[in-house]
Amino acid sequence: MSQYRRLLLILESVARPSSALSRASALAEASGAAIHIVTCGGPYSTVWLMDKAVQEHMHVDFMKGQEAHLKEVAEPLRAKGLQVTTEVLWTEDPVGELIRHVKELPADLVIKDTHHEPALKRAFMTPLDWQLLRECPVPVNLVTFAEQPLPRKVVAAVDLSQPESQIGGVNERILAAANDLALQSNAELHLLHAYENSPAYLTYAAGPVGWSKELQDELTGLLRANFNQFAEKHGVPEKRRHVVLGSPIRVISDFAGREHMDVVVMGTLNRKGLEKVLGSTAEQALYQVPSSILAVRPPTEG
The missing domain is CATH 3.40.50.620 (HUPs)
Known part of the structure; x- marks a missing residue:
């Protein structure tokens, strides 16, 4: 199909x-x-x-x-x-x-x-690239190189640290776009979540509490359970599920290079003020991830 x-x-x-x-x-x-x-x-x-x-x-x-x-x-x-x-x-x-x-x-x-600069190990983004990431209503594939014109490995990089309702269903959209590309290309579909052990990143606590190792382990366990539930719902095989501790950009970049991913599918949001200046994770990832990016906006935006 x-x-x-x-x-x-x-x-x-x-x-x-x-x-x-x-x-x-x-x-x-x-x-x-x-x-x-x-x-x-x-x-x-x-x-x-x-x-x-x-x-x-x-x-x-x-x-x-x-x-x-x-x-x-x-x-x-x-x-x-x-x-x-x-x-x-x-x-x-x-x-x-x-x-x-x-x-x-x-x-x-x-x-x-989107052109890759080997000497600097960076992608060269034009203002048009940035604007398309922020405003395009359909997925945007910014291609730095295509050793495999038809992707063989696709990874959906999701963020399950916040309830899906609070981020406009973007994780669902990310996985749907990744699945479409994988099905059309007959490619492997992987699911990746990078997390950091910090009170600001893990938001499952009901209220202000002391940040202990026991609480940290409990919240990490909840996050992993939530991730597996999300993967099960969408039929992602267990061997293609990856939960990795570390900052999202570093984890995604290392994973894409190590596992030879052809495309990383990520979400992007319209930003305001300082966040707009700093750019979204997807925008920053273009400078570091050694593969093409497929950027997806949540359906609730514009």
Whole structure:
């Protein structure tokens, strides 16, 4: 059964090898989904200083060049029998335009490259990446590399330290998105929860109490029981359940590298104030996790 009907692939305006293209092509072949490929450009911040004729010339040149580029990209995919459409967007609001496309197509999954910088062991995120993580209503796969264009191992990184009702059902959405991708790719599905032994992280206590080793062990036991109950509910085999002590970013990064995960599925929330500046766990993970990220927002947001 197909998990996807339409994929939205966002390509950069500069032609270069694209792992996101490989991922989209492989998923489309596996699912029969159509691919809509877009590339975005727009006026520079100083364009108002330019003559109107120069502005129009820039616009026309960009559109012609990108249309030719996308035609070249699409032809090999169509030769495989895939349904592919292309579009060049010239806009001052790329995020708004892309979100509108997601809703109008409608798209089931957005796929985009995020470049890995080997020397720094970091991913390079554009402002567009950050905004898509925060605002896109469907899962977003930011691909740093695709040694396996069709994922072979997928891990859902959940946070069960808070009641599901308080975080908008995001854990359910994370696992659903991970399961969709795993089913479509015939990949192994793993479930991971990282936890820290601190009163702020484990929220099961009914009220203010002394923080002793006995209480710590009791709360950890409750968390593990809750995790296993969640895994049982969704049919995750015991050998693919992982509860690991440590900070979420470090645990997820180490686990993804050690277990050779192709995709880590995580939740992201709209942030305000200081939290928005610091970024969500998913946003920070892009700098450290040695695999692609599939980011999911809770259904209650926007």
